[in-house]
Amino acid sequence: MRCRLFLILLAVCSLASMAQENDTLPPNRYTTHGTLFGVGTSNLFDTYLSPVTYKGVHLSFLHETLRKTHWCEGRVSTQSIVDGFLCHTANQANTAKEWGGKVNYSAGWHYNWLIAQRLRLMLGGEIHAGLGIIYNTRNSNNPVQAKAEADLDLSFIAIYPFHIRKKPFTARYQLSAPMIGIMFSPQFGQSYYEMSQGNYDHNVCATHPFNAPSMRHFLTLDFPIAGFTFRAGYLCDIRQSHVNNIKSHVWNHSFMIGYVKHFGFTKRKESRHKSFIM
Amino acid sequence: MRHYVQHIICLLSVIIFTACISEEVPENTPAGNFEALWHIIDTRYCFHSYKTDNGCLDWHQVYDKYRPRISHDMTREQLFEVLCEMLAELRDGHVNLYTSADVGRYWKWHEDYPENFNENLLKYYLGTDYRIAAGIKYRILDDNIGYIRYESFASGMGDGNLDEVMHHLRLCNGLIVDVRNNAGGTLTYAERFTERFTNERRLVGYIAHKTGNGHDDFSSPEPEYINPSNGIRWQKRTVLLTNRSCYSATNTFVRNMKACPNVTVMGDRTGGGSGLPFSSELPNGWSVRFSACPMYDAGMNHIEFGIAPDILTSLSTDDVLRNKDTMIEAARDFLNK
Secondary structure (H helix, E strand, O other), X not given: OHHHHHHHHHHHHHHHHHOOOOOOOXXXXXXXEEEEEEEEEEEEEEOOOEEEEEEEEEEEEEEEEEEEOOHHHHOEEEEEEEEEEEEEEEOOOOOOEEEEEEEEEEEEEEEEEEEOOOEEEEEEEEEEEEEEEEEEOOOOOOOEEEEEEEXXXXXXXXXXXXXXXOEEEEEEEEEEEEXXXXXXXXXXXXXXXXXXOOOOOOOEEEEOOOOOOOEEEEEXXXXXXXXXXXXXXXXXXXXXXXXOOEEEEEEEEEEEEEEEEEEOXXXXXXXXXXXXXX | OHHHHHHHHHHHHHHHHHOOOOOOOOOOOHHHHHHHHHHXXXXXXXXXXXXXXXXXXXXXXXXXXXXXXXXOOOOHHHXXXXXXXXXXXXXXXXXXXXXXXXXXXXXXXXXXOOOOOOHHHHHHHHOOOOXXXXXXXXXXXXXXXXXXXXXXXXXXXXXXXXXXXXXHOOOOOEEEEEOXXXXXXXXXXXXXXXXXXXXXXXXXXXXXXXXXXXXXXXXXXXXXXXXOOOOOOOXXXXXXXEOOOOXXXXXXXXXXXXXXXXXXXXXXXXXXXXXXXXXXXXXXXXXXXXXXXXXXXXXXXXXXOOOOOOEEOOOOHHHHHOOOOHHHHHXXXXXXX
């Protein structure tokens, strides 16, 4: 299975390399920074802690850096994202609470094509790592579930710039999905006390779309106000796993708002606009 | 090639977009909560096979016995009563059902046996000027025997406390460690205390955990060792006083101490409780605690139903009337011989 997934990634990358189109942007070092803060709903489920689902709200943040490279005549861009959330949830009967939090970092490389004059499609891969925790406030020796994972993701981005009353807007959608990775998980009934004694039992598990079908949708709209560029977005982060006979999911839906900054070596307005459409 | 990749991407999309990892939870009805509780214990409780082999549990028979008592119009109190009765079939003090109004419990592990402890007698041994180091009360008795009273492993105890205690008692001829009525607490404190009674690394037992839903799905038992403390260690004879109310972490402490040299366990059998408890919950929000990780002694024997003392002693009613604690007196005699 691991071999197959590797071949899939390889095939996708090969296809991207083969597809050469004559829409290359001039090489430059434009960098776009976006910082967003959000609120939303969380849905936590982890059979190590409880067989029931916990629902609540969360606060989240996301910082993104998107940069064009000189590679492949400027067709390759790099993206790094740091994001995180802190949630407070309760069971349906409202008799118990769970706190959850996680920080993710991902670094990605995308190859892009310009389709139909404005629509730009980008396909690539990401390296993702995440570290988090879910804390159940009333459990005895299983109060906590630690979350640690690292994976290789397939990533797709569609960017559509447009103008309204001569003002530049950009709509963007990104889908990322882990293809292969590793994650930490206690064994079905293993206590953290045992692990503190050095007793490990398959606590690092291989993950793939069949045992950890996860994905992230990120939809944003960049819009100018008074010379500044703001960004509004919707982030749907679905993280799931079924390893060591423990089922787990963290479903987050965030509505985010923030600002965007562009850095480059030119001051021309048009180029500034191009910078964040890459 | 392009075709092939498109097919793969389509297949992955179908997997990712349709695979929702979740679980059906029974409805929040009396029947649903009963089924949820029975299933949690069926899949996660760790002593099914041990207790079935001992002839004291058949969880499927338990289902047949209690399921007919569940009806859709029963009150919360009636449901709580039936569920508690069902859990009592496990004969496990680590199994509890928690609601906002009450705690379902099984306490027969000590209620059905002689208490062998009288709190009022302690003042005749500790007096009023005893020392207190964190959770430890201690003093030197008239016959130069050190006496330590440790009431709960939930009370914290640091290495600094233990150094002070051992230093104060260093000139005593022997030591009595009284853990009667200590119903447990934190395992770390039990280990920390035991480390004062050995000069070498010792195998004290094993621990395992469940790896799946089956009654026999267990990991390989992992050995548990006690390492000697870097602080002051006790080198003389020690008597550990126990009774039926020694439970959970105290049961583990007694197991550990039995592996140490110069330690003699006196009193009554301990209450047991060798399963590290986990928690779960029902659709109505009630919390349930149950034994999840079995612990064994150094011979891979279960200690769920307690540990027998090396010397059986009990509290005499006549001695109580004379303000004497028979068990402490027996320990002093033993250490003074």
